[in-house]
Structure formats: structure tokens, C-alpha cells
Amino acid sequence: MLLQLLINGIVNGAIYALVALGFAIVYNTTRIFHIAYAVIYMVAPYFVYTFFDKLGFNIWISAILAIILTIVVSLVMELIVYKPLSKKNSSGNVIMISSIGLMIIAINLVALFYGNDTKILHRDISDSIRFGQLIITYSQLLQFGGSLLLITGFIFFLKFSKFGIKTRAMRDDEPLCRVFALDTFRFRNYLFALSAVFAGTGGILVAWDVGMDPYVGMPMLLNAIVALIIGGVGKFHAPIVGGFIIGILQSVVIWKFSANWMEGVTFTLLILFLVFRPQGLFGEKQRLV
Amino acid sequence: MAETILHIENLSKAFVRSIKTARKKDAIEKISLLNHLDLTVEKGKITALIGGNGSGKTTLFNIINGFLDADQGSIKFINGRIHELLGKKPDTIARLGLGRSFQDNHIFDELSILENMLVAGKETFGETPFVSLFSPGRNRKIEKQKTERAKTIIENIFGSGNYFWQHKAEKAKNLSHGQRRILGLLRIFMADFKLVLLDEPTTGVNPEFFQSITDILNRMVNENKMSVFLIEHNMGFVKQVAHNCHFIHDGCIRASGTPAEVIDNPLVRNTYLGF
CATH class of the missing domain: 3.40.50.300 (P-loop containing nucleotide triphosphate hydrolases)
Structure with missing residues (x-):
């Protein structure tokens, strides 16, 4: 029983890690608290729903088209809201409030077109593999494999490619990047696109398993943010570890208490971290003066 | 001349900046x-x-x-x-x-000394993720040239076997204030x-x-x-x-x-x- 829950926890953790990493790509480099990221996570499966269920495309083609459209949504957010605000040197709070507004508008739009009810992508029960007592569904395998592939790919990319070096440089010191001729606003477009790939993939993988409604984004975003904070803000590998910790912890909570306590325990962990180790697991203490 | x-x-x-005057009226101070x-x-x-x-x-x-x-x-x-x-x-x-x-x-605190040198440069190659992903050959060639260049720059000033080149993989945040200052100046040569x-x-x-x-x-x-x-x-x-x-x-x-x-x-x- 424990092992089964552990497996479920690791699969959920992989999704949290994936989504949190996408959030970190934007937050660590631009310091934008991208609340509307919840929408990116939520719209991607709706695009799949349109192509796959309504128009009858092949599932892989639907997924690829959906990711492309999700990237477009992410870029539209950056270009019409974040970029003008950043150019005016608006404070982080102003940008965050606008981001919340953006999220609400987008959720309402989706609810208007698709309705508030839960949609499912496919009706058949997922096949599963049995190892004695343990059951792993194909959906879970897909979630775990997909997340792991993107995460490890990105980590190598970050470490060894020139784009990766520039991403880390931007995380460390944005004005300095501009002094060395990096067009930071153009670079941000790539970062927003990349984060959309992460959130969109996560959203589609989860929706394939359990379906979606217009409000699935926010709980996932909160988990991702907790993962980011307990891992350590400003590090790219930190949200991955944070994501797995939350996933496994939530499974244990479901086993010992009940699913109702899941969120409560997650946020208790967040507050404990903020009080006793605000820099997160991998963060370093900031000098006060 | x-x-x-x-x-x-x-x-x-x-x-x-706008300030409040004694009579509580908003005024502008220039x-x-x-x-x-x-x-x-x-x-x-x-x-x-x-x-x-x-x-x-x-x-x-x-x-x-x-x-x-x-x-x-x-x-x-x-x-x-x-x-x-x-x-x-x-x-x-x-x-x-x-x-x-x-x-x-x-x-760039979290970048190594060498990466601090490599990231400076006017060429935009590798700024897009796709180019970075799909032309590793050309990428590696440019990277190698730049690494060679960084080595020459550092050795011109400090001679061979110097501290900076020996510690090129070390994160820049571990350097002393003066060393960081010098790294900042050396980096300018790259650009x-x-x-x-x-x-x-x-x-x-x-x-x-x-x-x-x-x-x-x-x-x-x-x-x-x-x-x-x-x-x-x-x-x-x-x-x-x-x-x-x-x-x-x-x-x-x-x-x-x-x-x-x-x-x-x-x-x-x-x-x-x-x-």
C-alpha cells in the first residue's frame, strides 16, 4: 500500500516539478510573478479537446498543435501586458496584479466558450501494468516519462548550451546582460515560449488522466509555487526537488489522513519553510547589508 | 587635434519628484x-x-x-x-x-569564471533555443574559438599558469572583491x-x-x-x-x-x- 502511494506521489511530483520548472524559467530570469501561468496550464488541454474530440485529429498532432497555440497565448501575454509594464519600470506588485487580472479574464473566456463543467479527453479506462499488488496506469507512465524527459533535457540544455548560459546570466544580472548587447526583451520571448511548453505539456498530461475544467490552473500553480519556494528561488534544479517532495508528501497525507488534508499540509510546509529556512533547500542566505 | x-x-x-509642502499642497521639486x-x-x-x-x-x-x-x-x-x-x-x-x-x-555570480568571459560578446548566435539545439557543430566551434580567446586575454595580463585560468570552472561568486573587479575588466576584452x-x-x-x-x-x-x-x-x-x-x-x-x-x-x- 505504501509503495503504491509512493509511486503515485512520484508521478504527481514529476508533474509538479515540470510545472514548477516552467514557472521558474520565467520567475528566475524576469522576476515576473506570472500568476497567469495558471491559464497556460489550463488552456493547453482545451486546445487538445478542440482538435482531438471536436475536429477528430490524431492525438499526437492535436497535442503538438495545442502546444503551439499555448506558446502563442504565452507570447501574447508577454507582449501585450508584461513587456509594456516592464518597459515603464513598473513595480513587481503592479505586474503581479495585472497578471491576476489577465488570469481571470482568460478563465472567463474559456468558461464562455467551453462551459464550466468538467471535460474529459477520452472515455476509455486507461490500461495498466500490474506488478503483484502494484498498479501503474499508462497515463501515469506517460506523465512520469514525459515530465522526466523535458526536465532532464532542459537541465542539460541549461548547463551546456549557449542559450543556457545566457539564461543563467540573465538570472544573475539583467542590466549586465544588456550592457553586453543581449536584447533582453527578445530573449524573454524565448523564455515565455519555453515556459509555455512546460506548463502546456503538464496540463495535457494531467487532463488526459483526469479531465479538466477552467479552474484547474490555480491549485496546480500554487503547488508549483510552493515547490519553487521550498526548493529555493533562483535555482533551476530547486523546483524539481521541491516538486517531488510535495508529490510524495501529499501521497503520504492521503494515506495517513485523508485527501482533504492534502492542501493544508502543503501550505503548512510552505509556512514552516518561510519561517525557518526562507532561502529554501538549495538557496543561499542573503547578506542583510 | x-x-x-x-x-x-x-x-x-x-x-x-513630487513633494508635500508645508501647506499640504503637492508641489514638484526639480x-x-x-x-x-x-x-x-x-x-x-x-x-x-x-x-x-x-x-x-x-x-x-x-x-x-x-x-x-x-x-x-x-x-x-x-x-x-x-x-x-x-x-x-x-x-x-x-x-x-x-x-x-x-x-x-x-x-554573473552563479556562472563560472570562463562562462563569465564567454557570455560577453556581440554575436547573437545561440540566443535562440532552436539554433542552440540543432547546430551543435557550429556552436562548439564558436565556443572553442571564444574559449581560446578568453585564455589569450587572461594570459596576456597575468602570464600562463595564472589564478584565473586555473580556477576557470569555479563560480564567480567565490572570488574576492578585487578579483571580481578584474574579471569584470577582462570580460570587456571579449566584446x-x-x-x-x-x-x-x-x-x-x-x-x-x-x-x-x-x-x-x-x-x-x-x-x-x-x-x-x-x-x-x-x-x-x-x-x-x-x-x-x-x-x-x-x-x-x-x-x-x-x-x-x-x-x-x-x-x-x-x-x-x-x-
């Missing part, structure tokens, strides 16, 4: 920092800018490299063609060949700038590094044909390295000439140096 690389004319900048400033930087020379705290030295640098807007005036950067710098973005200005360093240490603005290169640096910094500045001008425009408070250092010197006070240039002339100027002595 020597060639000019930077020509500033009639530059004014005021900072405006602090005029630069006042019809004219200044010329000669090509191939080291030019120093001296002046008291708050006299607008760093603001002038921020306007030149595009971080701040000016209220009026013109800044001409002459590098083959004449470019008007006002109204351009910092990264565009950097691409034209004008670089700068900061007063406080700006360094092929024609004019560099250095904001207080010796501040907070152990005097034992002064000789290295002097070597670096001389190499920039003599070997790499750069022009240097620097802000400095250390008059001994200014006398030692600079060819020309300007004194800024009350928002415009009040004295120009060789460092010795400017430092002997009675106005400079009375208002700034105080002896």
Missing part, C-alpha cells in the same frame, strides 16, 4: 543634475572624469549607455559613422561598440568594444591590484585600440593612467586638460579636493 570618439553637447538632465554639459572624449586615449559625490558622474554614464533618458542635448558616438546615442536602447548601444562597467561589482566607460575601476580594491588594473587599461588602449572614459576618485591613479581629465561640478564641465593641470586648477582644489 586628436580624433574624437564621443562628443556630448548641451546635455541636460533633471530629476523630478533637481537639475546636468546643466548644458559639453564634453569630448578623444579616440585612443584614457580620459578621466572627476567630481564630488552626487555631481552626476554616474548619471552621465547611465545616459550615455542608454539606461536613462536625457531632457535635451545630443550624444554623438563616432565609430566610422556618427551615431546619435540618445533614444537608443542599452543593447543597441552595446552593439554599436560602446561598453561599460559598474561602480558596484556586477558579475570588441571601441569605447568603454569604467565607473570607478579601483574602488574597494586592494592596492596590490592597482598595477594589474593599470596594465589592463594600458593594454585596452595600446593593444586593443579601445578608448577609455573612466570615473575615478583616486587622484594618484588618475595622474598615473589618464591622458585627459575633466572636472564636473554644478552639472557641467568646469575644468579640462591633462590630469596635472586639472588637479592644480584652483576651482578643483577649493570645491573638490579641499587642499
Whole structure:
């Protein structure tokens, strides 16, 4: 029983890690608290729903088209809201409030077109593999494999490619990047696109398993943010570890208490971290003066 | 008459803030920092800018490299063609060949020493994720050339078997303040700038590094044909390295000439140096 829950926890953790990493790509480099990221996570499966269920495309083609459209949504957010605000040197709070507004508008739009009810992508029960007592569904395998592939790919990319070096440089010191001729606003477009790939993939993988409604984004975003904070803000590998910790912890909570306590325990962990180790697991203490 | 690389004319900048007056009415307080400033930087020379705290030295640098807007005036950067710098973005200005360093240490803390060198450079190759992903061959070639270049630059100053190259994989945050300062200067060589603005290169640096910094500045001008425009408070250092010197006070240039002339100027002595 424990092992089964552990497996479920690791699969959920992989999704949290994936989504949190996408959030970190934007937050660590631009310091934008991208609340509307919840929408990116939520719209991607709706695009799949349109192509796959309504128009009858092949599932892989639907997924690829959906990711492309999700990237477009992410870029539209950056270009019409974040970029003008950043150019005016608006404070982080102003940008965050606008981001919340953006999220609400987008959720309402989706609810208007698709309705508030839960949609499912496919009706058949997922096949599963049995190892004695343990059951792993194909959906879970897909979630775990997909997340792991993107995460490890990105980590190598970050470490060894020139784009990766520039991403880390931007995380460390944005004005300095501009002094060395990096067009930071153009670079941000790539970062927003990349984060959309992460959130969109996560959203589609989860929706394939359990379906979606217009409000699935926010709980996932909160988990991702907790993962980011307990891992350590400003590090790219930190949200991955944070994501797995939350996933496994939530499974244990479901086993010992009940699913109702899941969120409560997650946020208790967040507050404990903020009080006793605000820099997160991998963060370093900031000098006060 | 020597060639000019930077020509500033009639530059004014005021900072405006709203304040509450005694009668609780909102009023606007205008602090005029630069006042019809004219200044010329000669090509191939080291030019120093001296002046008291708050006299607008760093603001002038921020306007030149595009971080701040000016209220009026013109800044001409002459590098083959004449470019008007006002109204351009910092990264565009950097691409034209004008670089700068900061007063406080700006360094990519989490990047290694070598990566700090590699990330500087005007070429945009590898900025897009797809190119980075799909042409690893060309990528590696450029990377190798740049690594070789970084090695040459460091060895030219410190000789082979030096500290920086031996610790090239170490994160830059582990360096001392003076070493970070020097890394910041070495990094400028990677970018092929024609004019560099250095904001207080010796501040907070152990005097034992002064000789290295002097070597670096001389190499920039003599070997790499750069022009240097620097802000400095250390008059001994200014006398030692600079060819020309300007004194800024009350928002415009009040004295120009060789460092010795400017430092002997009675106005400079009375208002700034105080002896």
C-alpha cells in the first residue's frame, strides 16, 4: 500500500516539478510573478479537446498543435501586458496584479466558450501494468516519462548550451546582460515560449488522466509555487526537488489522513519553510547589508 | 587635434519628484543634475572624469549607455559613422561598440569564471533555443574559438599558469572583491568594444591590484585600440593612467586638460579636493 502511494506521489511530483520548472524559467530570469501561468496550464488541454474530440485529429498532432497555440497565448501575454509594464519600470506588485487580472479574464473566456463543467479527453479506462499488488496506469507512465524527459533535457540544455548560459546570466544580472548587447526583451520571448511548453505539456498530461475544467490552473500553480519556494528561488534544479517532495508528501497525507488534508499540509510546509529556512533547500542566505 | 570618439553637447538632465509642502499642497521639486554639459572624449586615449559625490558622474554614464533618458542635448558616438546615442536602447548601444562597467561589482555570480568571459560578446548566435539545439557543430566551434580567446586575454595580463585560468570552472561568486573587479575588466576584452566607460575601476580594491588594473587599461588602449572614459576618485591613479581629465561640478564641465593641470586648477582644489 505504501509503495503504491509512493509511486503515485512520484508521478504527481514529476508533474509538479515540470510545472514548477516552467514557472521558474520565467520567475528566475524576469522576476515576473506570472500568476497567469495558471491559464497556460489550463488552456493547453482545451486546445487538445478542440482538435482531438471536436475536429477528430490524431492525438499526437492535436497535442503538438495545442502546444503551439499555448506558446502563442504565452507570447501574447508577454507582449501585450508584461513587456509594456516592464518597459515603464513598473513595480513587481503592479505586474503581479495585472497578471491576476489577465488570469481571470482568460478563465472567463474559456468558461464562455467551453462551459464550466468538467471535460474529459477520452472515455476509455486507461490500461495498466500490474506488478503483484502494484498498479501503474499508462497515463501515469506517460506523465512520469514525459515530465522526466523535458526536465532532464532542459537541465542539460541549461548547463551546456549557449542559450543556457545566457539564461543563467540573465538570472544573475539583467542590466549586465544588456550592457553586453543581449536584447533582453527578445530573449524573454524565448523564455515565455519555453515556459509555455512546460506548463502546456503538464496540463495535457494531467487532463488526459483526469479531465479538466477552467479552474484547474490555480491549485496546480500554487503547488508549483510552493515547490519553487521550498526548493529555493533562483535555482533551476530547486523546483524539481521541491516538486517531488510535495508529490510524495501529499501521497503520504492521503494515506495517513485523508485527501482533504492534502492542501493544508502543503501550505503548512510552505509556512514552516518561510519561517525557518526562507532561502529554501538549495538557496543561499542573503547578506542583510 | 586628436580624433574624437564621443562628443556630448548641451546635455541636460533633471530629476523630478513630487513633494508635500508645508501647506499640504503637492508641489514638484526639480533637481537639475546636468546643466548644458559639453564634453569630448578623444579616440585612443584614457580620459578621466572627476567630481564630488552626487555631481552626476554616474548619471552621465547611465545616459550615455542608454539606461536613462536625457531632457535635451545630443550624444554623438563616432565609430566610422556618427551615431546619435540618445533614444537608443542599452543593447543597441552595446552593439554599436560602446561598453561599460559598474561602480558596484556586477558579475554573473552563479556562472563560472570562463562562462563569465564567454557570455560577453556581440554575436547573437545561440540566443535562440532552436539554433542552440540543432547546430551543435557550429556552436562548439564558436565556443572553442571564444574559449581560446578568453585564455589569450587572461594570459596576456597575468602570464600562463595564472589564478584565473586555473580556477576557470569555479563560480564567480567565490572570488574576492578585487578579483571580481578584474574579471569584470577582462570580460570587456571579449566584446570588441571601441569605447568603454569604467565607473570607478579601483574602488574597494586592494592596492596590490592597482598595477594589474593599470596594465589592463594600458593594454585596452595600446593593444586593443579601445578608448577609455573612466570615473575615478583616486587622484594618484588618475595622474598615473589618464591622458585627459575633466572636472564636473554644478552639472557641467568646469575644468579640462591633462590630469596635472586639472588637479592644480584652483576651482578643483577649493570645491573638490579641499587642499
